[in-house]
Amino acid sequence: MSLMESFLKKIRQKLNTIVAVSEQKKLSANFANFGLFQIINYIVPLVTIPYIVRIIGPEKFGILSIAQAITYYLWIITDYGYSISGVQLISQSEKDSKAGSKIVKNVFTIQFSINLFCFLLLILIFNIYSPFTAYKEIFIFYFFSTTANILLATWLYTGLEKVKFISSLGFIYRIIYVILIFLLLKSENDYFLVPILYSGSMLIGGFISVSLMVTKFKYRFNRSIPLTYLTFLRQDRQIYISNIFANLYRNSNVLILSIFASEASVGIYSAGEKIVKAIQGTFTPITQSFYPYISRITKTSQSQSIRVIKYTIIFISVIAGSVATSIFVFSDYLTNLAFGENFSATALIIKITSPVILFGVINFVVGIIFMINYGMKKEFSYSVITVGLTNIVICSLLSYSFGAIGTGISFLMAEALMLVVMSFFIFKNNHKWKVVDGN
Secondary structure (H helix, E strand, O other): OOHHHHHHHHHHHHHHHOOOOOHHHHHHHHHHHHHHHHHHHHHHHHHHHHHHHHHHHHHHHHHHHHHHHHHHHHHHHHOOOHHHHHHHHOOOOOOOHHHHHHHHHHHHHHHHHHHHHHHHHHHHHHHHHHHHHHOOOHHHHHHHHHHHHHHHHHHHHOOOHHHHHHHHHHHHHHHHHHHHHHHHHOOOOHOHHHHHHHHHHHHHHHHHHHHHHHOOOOOOOOOOOOHHHHHHHHHHHHHHHHHHHHHHOOOHHHHHHHHHOOOOOOOOHHHHHHHHHHHHHHHHHHHHHHHHHHHHHHHHHHHHHHHHHHHHHHHHHHHHHHHHHHHHHOOHHHHHHHOOOOOOOHHHHHHHHHHHHHHHHHHHHHHHHHOOOOOOOHHHHHHHHHHHHHHHHHHHHHHHHOOOHHHHHHHHHHHHHHHHHHHHHHHHHHHHOOHHHOO
C-alpha cells in the first residue's frame, strides 16, 4: 500500500467514526447515485465534444461555445440560487408534503417568471447587438435548456436525498443526446443540431421530472398551497447575487475572449476549459452528497458538522490534487487523442487550467457546504462579488494581451483568489464557528 493510499484510508476511517452508521448508508447511496449521474453528465462531454469539434471545426465550435456561455448566464439568472438554497429548504422541511409543495410552488413560480423575462431580454439583445443576429436561432435553441433545467428540479431531489431519481433522469436525457449526436451530426453545416438536441433531450427529462413530483412525491400546485412570492424572493437574494457573480469568474471568460480573438481561438480555449470542468465535475458526487447531510446535522451538532467538513476537505483535496497533476502531465496526449491536430494549442490551455480542478473542489466545500451552513451567506456573497468583478478586469487585460493563454491564466487566478478571499472572511468571522473548533 502506497503512502497516499494509507493516508486516504486513515481519513476515510476517521469520517466513519464521526458519521453514524445509518447516515453512512444514506450517504453511500446518494454518493453512488450522484456518481452515476455525474458519470453520465460529465463523461458525456468527454465523449461528444471530441466528435463535435472534429465534425464542425474550431470556428463553428467557437460560435456554439459563445452561445452556450450566454445561455449559462440565463441559467444562473433563472435559477435564482435555488440550486443551493432550495436544497437547504427541502432538506429542513422534515419531508412534510404540504411544506414541500409550498416550497416547490414558490420556486417554480419565481423561476418561470424570471425565465420569461430572460427570453424577452434575449430578443432585445438580438435587436441591439448585430453580431449575435446571424446566429439568433442557435441562441434560441440553447435557451430552451434553461426552461428544461427548471423542470428537472435537481435541487428538489438533492434536498430530499432521493438522488437515484436524478441519476435516472440524467441517464435518460443524456443517452438520448449522445445517440442523436452520433446519428445526425455528419457535417459542418449540421452544427445547429447541437443546441436542438441538447435542449430537446433535457426537456424530455424535465417533463418526466414534473410527472414524478406529482405522482411519486405527491406535490401539489393548486390554490390551497399558499404563494408567498415576495418572501421567497427576499430570503434567497444573497445566494442569487452570489451565483450571478460566480458566473462572472466561472463562465464569462469565453465571452470576454470572443471580444479580442477569433471564433477559432475561442473554440480552442473552450475545448480545454470544458475538459477541465468535466473532470472537475466528477467530484460533484462527493460534495453534493454531503451538502444536504451537513445542512441537517449543523442544526443539531455543530461539532460533528465541523469535523466532517474538515476531514472531507483533506480527503477530497488529496484526490483532486492527484488528478490535476495527472491532467497536467498528460495534457498533450489527452488533447491529441480527444481533438486531433487542429486543436494542438488546447494542450497548453489544459496545462494552465488543470489546478482549477483542485481549487474548484475546495472552494465548493468551503463556500457552499461550510459558509452557507454557518451563517456566512453575506460573506460568501461578498467573496464571489469581489472575485467576479476582479476577474472581468484581469481576464480582459490578459485576453487582450495574450489571447487564449491569458484567458486560461485568468481562470486559474480567479479560482485561487476565491479561496483566499473566502478564507479571509471565515477567519474574520471565527466567532460563528470557533466555539466548536476544538471538538
